[in-house]
Amino acid sequence: MLNYNVQNTIFHYLDKISLINNNVSKNYLFEIQDSITIIQCKKGQQFVMEGAPVNGLFFICKGRAKVLKTGIYGKEQILRFVKEGEIVGHRGFGTRKKYGISAVALEDIVLCNFSNEVLEKMLKEIPTLTYxxxxFYAEELxxxxxxxxxxxxMTVKEKVIDTLIYLHRKFGQNPKGYLNLVLSRKEIADFAGxxxxxxxxxxxxxxxxxxxFTSGKRIGISNIDLLKKEISEHNYFINS
Amino acid sequence: MLNYNVQNTIFHYLDKISLINNNVSKNYLFEIQDSITIIQCKKGQQFVMEGAPVNGLFFICKGRAKVLKTGIYGKEQILRFVKEGEIVGHRGFGTRKKYGISAVALEDIVLCNFSNEVLEKMLKEIPTLTYxxxxFYAEELxxxxxxxxxxxxMTVKEKVIDTLIYLHRKFGQNPKGYLNLVLSRKEIADFAGxxxxxxxxxxxxxxxxxxxFTSGKRIGISNIDLLKKEISEHNYFINS
DNA sequence: CGCTCGCTTGAAACGGCTCAACCAAAGTGG
DNA sequence: CCACTTTGGTTGAGCCGTTTCAAGCGAGCG
Structure with missing residues (x-):
């Protein structure tokens, strides 16, 4: 029961992660707490680097980030955006030795890292967690x-519209109708390809x-259903 | 011990599937054999249909197939090719009610189907199988x-070259240097996008x-390393 | 033998990319 | 406090790659 405060903090953050929350008991977490690290990241900071040796799995406890692959001449392809409660650094186990993706904080965020060892231990001991x-992976796939x-x-126009719908779906809009996530035009482009x-x-x-309608970098959607119609013939909206 | 022959056949086919073979005991399989179905498919036959209600998981016991999504105006996007021992119809469980992909036999094939119920039962009872x-999903992702x-x-040329390298890697070449899988030009196009x-x-x-070099539909690769160099700046080869 | 299907090639039209210039906002330093 | 610099947004124009349309070819089959 030493440093109760720290423990309290860890548990507070772990509470945000439904995968952990729903499948791992408090007692279990208490036992392995030394293998769990809470990390604070500044906006723009890269906390997973493509090609670097795998160092466990990250959960987003607070804030948002982008997950990407770096291509030729440094052109990046953003694969998805992640928010509180979600997982980054998948495939950070098994036979794989290096991360296949990079992750960068879009704002000041709080992460929780499970080491390789403890993760493997957990997956072996808690079947519902593994299940x-x-x-999750099947859904991501x-x-x-x-x-x-x-x-x-899709055409470029459809891809951009699809990106807007994705952002709307995932992050929602504020009372004025603006998307709750502000991105640069380049980030939108890197996601839309x-x-x-x-x-x-x-x-x-x-x-x-x-x-x-726009205001600076902010983008507002007038009528999401109307927008969806523009690409409905493709019968496709990225879910979540 | 009735119909010993049939059982023998099922076990013969299941033996090809390493995921089952390495994680499920013979005794276990014996008990659930009534929930396992062996299916024969003719070339060109569609055995998984996008949008249809999920009916378990398929394993390829023999032969090869293509996995695809159908887009606007029936244009198909081939996502991958599968061969003996591999899985089709992923995500055919959990909350998902409908298949997200279609699968079509490229030749006469033999499939093995596990029903939703038995699959869920197995995954709950055999942790290493789930693990x-x-x-597998993580790797596919x-x-x-x-x-x-x-x-x-990538440019179109790079995507086509990448497809050839993928086919070479996955299916190999015969003594004369021709790829071991013969596809129509359209199928190559549908995979390469x-x-x-x-x-x-x-x-x-x-x-x-x-x-x-080519001979009819057959394609032979002169020097795989030379071909890889053409896209090496993109630092990317589809693995497996 | 004639039909069909898939392969092949050419040519034209289109869409998207790149380059370049301009602008607005925000930050910096004298 | 203002001039300067920087960063990111915006628009136009030209070029290039890709798509699409159209026509010809060759093998296989009834």
């Missing part, structure tokens, strides 16, 4: 495969069509 | 995310460059 993590199809078949100029053009067009 | 299935990046950043005309053009170019 639910498996479901489905999303990723949807994105593959989207990239292969195009250039920032192209994104700006599409946004301008959408503004003229009264589909969206 | 290994989780690793990694591959899929590589494909997302590839689609966003382009049109069949484009594929043909690229193949013609590669022939002139002595990178490949």
């Amino acid at each position: 639910n993590l498996m479901l 489905n999303k990723s495969e949807n994105k593959v199809k989207a990239f292969a078949q 195009t250039s920032d100029e192209q994104v700006i053009r599409i946004l301008s067009t959408l503004k003229k069509e009264n589909q969206i | 290994n299935l989780m690793l 990694n591959k899929s995310e590589n494909k997302v990046k590839a689609f966003a950043q 382009t049109s069949d005309e484009q594929v043909i053009r690229i193949l013609s170019t590669l022939k002139k460059e002595n990178q490949i």
Whole structure:
């Protein structure tokens, strides 16, 4: 019962992560707490680096981040955005020795890291945890495969619209109708798989069509259903 | 011990599937054999249909198939090719009610189907099975995310070359150097995310460059390392 | 023998990318 | 406090790659 305060903090943060919360008992967590690390990250900081040796799994306790792969000439492809309660650094175990993705904080965030060893131990001892993590991966795989199809078949305009719908779905909008996540045009482009100029053009067009409105970097969506119609023929919206 | 022959057949086929073989005991399989179905499929037959209610997981016991999503105007996006021992119909459990993908036999194949119920039972009772299935998904997710990046950043030529390398890696080549899987130009295009005309053009170019040689639909690779160099700057080969 | 299907090639139209210039906002330093 | 610099947003124009349309070819099959 030493440093009760610290323990309290860890448990407070772990409480935000449903995968842990629903599958791992408080007693269990108490026992392994020394293998769990709470990390604070500043905006823009990279906490997972593609190609670096795997160092366990990260959970987002607070704040938001982007997950990406770096391609030729440093062009990045953003794969997804993550928020409180979600997992980063998947595939950080098994035979794999290096991370396949990078992760960068979009704001000041709090992370929780489970070491390789404790993670493996947990997965072996808590079947429901493993089961639910498996479901998580299966779901992520489905999303990723949807994105593959989207990239292969959509026009740039559709990809940008799809990105807006994704952001709306995942982060919602504030009372004034603006998306709750503010990104640079380049970040939108890196997610949609195009250039920032192209994104700006599409946004301008959408503004003229009264589909969206902007204020600086902020983007507001006039009518989400109307926007969805624009790509409904593709029968595809990235879920969550 | 009735119909010993049939049992023998089931076990013979199950033996090909390492995920089952390595994690489920013969006794266990014997007990649940009534929930396992062996299915024969003719070439071209569709055995998983996108949007149809989930009916368990399929394992390929013999032969090869393509896994795809159908897009606008019936344009299909092939996500991967599968061979003996591999899994199709993932995500066919959990909260998901419908298949997210279709699967079509590329030749006469033999499948093994585990019903939803028995699958769930197995996953709850055999932790190592769940663990290994989780690793499988994690690996598939990694591959899929590589494909997302590839689609966003590669030129058509690179995507076609990448497809050839993928096929070479996954199915190998015969003594004469031809790829062991014969596909139509359109199927190559549907995997690479382009049109069949484009594929043909690229193949013609590669022939002139002595990178490949063809005989009818068959494609032979002259020097796989040389081919890999063409896209090595992208630092990416689809693994497996 | 004639039909069909898939492969192949050419040419034209389109869309998206890149380059370049301009602008607005915010931050910095004298 | 103002001029300067920097950063990111915006728009236009030209080029290049890709798609699409169209026509020809060759093998396989009834």
